[in-house]
Amino acid sequence: MAGLALCERPAAATDATEVGAAAFDAARERWVRLLAGGEYNTAYTDQTQAIEGSANAVLRKLKPTAGRPSLWPDLPLDDPRTGNFNRAYNRMRTLALGWATPGTAMHGDRQVAEVAAGALDFLYEHAYHEGFDPRGSNWYWWEIGVPRSLTDTCALLYDGLPKDGLKRWLRPLRRWCPDPERRVSHPGVVETGANRAGKAMAVAMRGLLTHDARLLKRARNAVSDLLRPTRGPGDGFYRDGSFIQHDVYPYNGSYGVDYLESVARLIAMLARSPWEISDVGEVYDIVDRSFVPFVFDGLMMDCVRGRSISRQGHRDHHSGQKTVEAMLNLLEAAPERHAKRWRPLVKGWLTRNTAVPYDTVAPLSSIAKARALLDDPSVPVGPRTTGTYVFADMDRVVHRRPTWACAIAMSSRRTGAAEAMNRENLHGWYTGDGMTYLYTGDLTHWNDDLWPTIDPYRLPGTTVDVRKRANLQHGHRRLPPTPWAGGTALDGEYGVAAMRLIADGSSLRAKKAWFLLDDAVIALGAGITASDGRRVETVVENRNTHDGHPPLARGDRWIHLPGVAGYVLLDGPAAQVIRKERTGRWSDIDKGATTGGDDTPVTRHYTTIVLDHGVDPRQARYAYAVLPDACAAQTAAYGLRVRILANSGTVQAISRGDLLAAVFWRAGRVETPHGTLAADGPCTLLARRDDRRVRLAVSDPSRTADEVKITLPWPVKSVKEKDRGVRRAKRAIKVEVGGSRGHTRTAVVAI
Known part of the structure; x- marks a missing residue:
């Protein structure tokens, strides 16, 4: 580590002179406008007041204590393994955002800036210094988390900070985040995907703040490498739209969104500067291939959010908001063939998502861009994306019709079933075992406290044996020992998906297939066999109906759940319908040091449809149809429309x-x-x-x-x-x- 720090020599004195200090300042100011908005903030008083309220809360509770060092009583800084130092820098960013946002009472306040400078001095002395020992804490906090929040804080407060202090506070980044492409804590690791993009943002911002052109070139080159598709195996974007992070996990909706957000912001920040990222054509195609198919009315599908589904503060609308923000930033320079499609597309998302309005979660500058798009009469409201997408390089299939969508999450020896890390996603056992994610007009189904309250043993589409399971452990990595997962699509209207199920820690085996039609999903299961003395069941549906149980219509081997779908049993055992209130806590599924959920009980109502295959089934099977948006009469008649051939x-x-x-x-x-x-x-x-x-x-x-x-x-x-x-x-x-x-x-x- 010392070697890495020493090899980064101070920038040549001619850097700022040759380029011109104004170029650094202009790019930094563009970044601040992206974060804090500008003169139009007065049009969004609710959002400005929310930013001010958060910043005031941080300022009000600030009580520096040197004995057991802390800036806030609830975040002692004596043990880096807690992640409190990372949280502390996040709070500093919140305070800086309040200071830099026009329209807040503290905007540009000299005394607030002085308090912030003192707090940054305190953190440098007690929490984040180039000579500190991480002592087994999370490398991410040292190399990406703090560098990102620290550089944002310094950029936002720039005009109110002493320049000698600025250099001192940024000095640790020369040790912990010197190069976007390399990991300091594990020198053999080459950074990829979101991690590289996040580091590139921190390195670029340090370059702007210290007027070091070499750092900006380093960041630009690191990002340019990311835009090239990979053939795998391993991390990166694939030609079919797949995105893999951590070697085997589909992550378009989490790490992928973080990547897109960082790259779009870098492109916008460095536009018209000496370090402009000029060769960005591929990023527009990446958006079309890897993000648009997974966004449903501004919500990012959970099937590609990995362990993020367990984070209380990171739900599908947050990932969707980041995607929209990135597209709005990219639209400013997008080629017309992309811009012509994106404007109606994004306008459609913003218009239909009244459940979680965009202006409640997005930055002010992005809200202004969204409002301008919504108010532009020349841009029509685009319809929902339709088509069938097979992501062979990450074992995902997405089938989209005009009023609904269905995604299927599979796993194989190429694609991990579920990632658990940092004590997150503790109950994600079956999320990659053929789980089906149905999207309808109810845009709150997946984000209304579903993950802490749904029965994690009964996820839709899965075939499981009934047993108690322990929490997934840190670093848990399961690659089912079978190559069989994937599918095919025809004309963007029809699809087939299939996976061979080899259950984790169980003798359960099955062959599962889904046939994706214009009005239905037909699910078939065969060869369902187990010998562990436990009951095996297939879960047709497990629907979050929020604060009550809507009435059901039922007939001979069919069930209709109003506002959701009809369910028709075509073969196999009769269905059991279970209606329950379920109570859970976010802390049950995420105990992470910096992401952990709270202990507040939340309760939701569920309608669950289960097929019971009995104890130790031998060659059992099932066949059922899911009819999204169908009425009860259509459900009752559907069995005559499709034929099971085998x-x-x-x-x-x-x-x-x-x-x-x-x-x-x-x-x-x-x-x-x-x-x-x-x-x-x-x-x-x-x-x-x-x-x-x-x-x-x-x-x-x-x-x-x-x-x-x-x-x-x-x-x-x-x-x-x-x-x-x-x-x-x-x-x-x-x-x-x-x-x-x-x-x-x-x-x-x-x-």
Whole structure:
């Protein structure tokens, strides 16, 4: 560490002179405007008053004590393992934001600035110094958390701080955050994704504050490297829209959003400066591929938020707000082909999300941009995104229709089932075991205290054995020992997803498939087997109905929950409907040092639909349909619309009209209303007949086959359109799937 500190020599005296001090100051002032807004703040008095109230609370409780050092009585600074020093710098940022925000009573107040300078001196002496020993505390606080909040604080208070003090307070960053690409505490680690972007922000801000052009170039270059897609394995953005952090975990909605936020802010901050990030075209495509599919009316889907779902102060609307803010920042310089789509898209999100309005969670500068977009009559309110998205590189599938969406979270030996770290996500056992996330018009379902109150043993879409489980431990990393997870999509309207379930710490095994249609999700399970002496059940639904139990309509093997969906049992055991009030605490699922939830009990009502497979089932199965937004009459009649063609350990398949959808776990065949459908190896497929043509989509989620031969119910005469690796073979189709990493191959064939 000493070597790293020593090798960073002081900036050459010519840096500021050559570039011009005005360039540093202009970029810093742009950053302050992004954080604190500007002259338009008077139009948003509620938000300004909230910022002022938070800052006053921090100031009022400030009581420096040197004995057992602390700035606030509830945050003693003698043990870095508590993370209190990180919290203390976060509070300093809150105070600085109040001081820098036009419209607050403390705006520019000299005495407040003097108090803040004294507090920063105190923290330098007692909490964050270049000579301190971290003593086993979280590396993130030293290298990203404090550097980000400290540089923000110094930027916001810049005009009220003594410049000699500024240099002293920033000096520890030369040791703890000298280079965005390297981790000081683990010198062999190369930073990726959100961690690199966060460090780049801190390094860039230190460069602006100290007029060091070399630091700005270092930050710019580190971010530019992040914009290149990876082929994996490991961290980064993939061409299919997947984003992986910590080697194996899908994290678009948490680390990915942090990355996007940092990069968008850096682009905006350094625009029109000597350090402008010019080669940013890829970031716009990243937004389209990796973020837009997961945002539902301004909410970020929980299936890509990882352990963040357990954080009381970080819910789906917070991640959605960061995404919107980043897009609003990027829109200022976005190419027209992106801007033309994004403006209506974002306006639609802002307009429909009345449950958690954007201006209650966003920074003032972003609120102003959002208001300008909403008030622009030339921009229409865009509809919801529709389409079917298969993220093969992180085992996620998202199916979006005009009024609802369904996401499926799977896991394999490539993709972790659930991350637990820093005592967070303690009950996330089954969140990656085929959990289904249904989004409807109720935009509060997932963020209304669901995670501390839902039964974590009964998550929708999962098949589990009934047993008591211990909290997930720090560093818990489960990669199910199977390659089988993934799916395929056709024409953006239909999809198939499938995973082989190998349960954690249990003998439970199952083959699970989902067929995603324009009006329904058909779920099939086969080969459900266990031998542990415990009962096994499949959870069809577990819906948060907030403060009451709405009336249910029920018929012969169907259930209708008003405002949510209809549920139709197509095969397997009868359904049990359980209606309960459940009480929990955020501290039950997150005991993290800086994120831990509070102990306040919260209660919510749940409607749970369960299929009981009994104790130690042998080759049990199920089949059910979920009909989002359907009425009771549509639910009662739906069983006649779809046909289950097969539901076994070899093939799971359905048909509806001219659509065939199948999962071949291995070579097999199935009889359809049109003839025999066969595959000579593992694959998922969709085939849709349109007169004398068939549109075909095929993938190999197992990633074990080199080539799969598909025999359709109709003889193939020719191939009209095709992806690479698709060809006619006599009257069938051969698809090269080796090396495709589970991605879809499509073709249009004449029959």
